Amino acid sequence: MKRLLVLIVTTLLVSTAFAIDKGKKFDDPELQARYERLISEVRCLQCQNQSIKDSNVTLAADLRREIARMIEEGQTDDQIAEFLVVRYGEFALYRPRTTGKTLVLWVAPFLLVLFGGFALMRVVKHRMSLPIGDDSMKEG
């Protein structure tokens, strides 16, 4: 019984190991941090709901290798983003850039909140103008 309990508990303690490129690419911690940030912001096109940091498919590995190479060559984040967008489209970036095409993504939430607030204000004002005691919902 005790052995079974130990077995169950130890089994529960085991966590899955995701052996995806855990090795360090750069000695410089700053570059390493940049590398890790970049690969977590690139969509894996083969497995579209993962970043290439979390995915172990071949294409993700290839892209990690390319990004490491570009960092080594001293390319900027913008240059690396451009490299990906030229090949895979804006969809490859989890953090879309603010360009004409993606502007709507960035602006739409604020417009929606504004619009919603405006609608709410109108409803509240209307309700407040109703005579007190008239809490029927006949007219909206």
Added chain:
Amino acid sequence: MNRFVWPLIAVAGLLVFLVMGLRHGDPRALPSPFIGKPAPEFELPTLKIPEVSIGTETFAGDYALVNVWATWCVMCRAEHPFLLELAAARAIPIYGINWRDSRVEAIRWLDDLGDPYLASAYDADGRVGIDWGVYGAPETFLVDPEGTVIYKHLGPLDPVIWQREFVARMSGGGQAE
């Protein structure tokens, strides 16, 4: 009554988007950023004869299909008979990019199943695949005589897609002689 009109319109609008999204087809298919652009430059050894190289200029002067394939790719096997058919009908020159594969196995595959390609480039480390924006084999690019990519198809080719998407884009109808 009146109070339901606007919510109804809003829901109807969302439904339109839903239907549009569902009709979109393969959710993995993305608009290729290469359409209308020159085919990406490359230079690779051919699969069968490593000393001979193949590159973008190999396709020049005629419409060409560039088919990205691999032996590990299940759907490539599914589309293979149709590629053989196209090759037998001399519909269009077909070139392959053998993507992240083993040379030995790829050659064996062509020996066993037949070889529809005028030549296949051997992209062992996937570097050229990245330049072509490949993210799932099979992928088939249609390149026009000027070397511009005019269409890309994700997934296996079949006669219906061939007629509808490829033949229609080639001036003079391409095949059907």
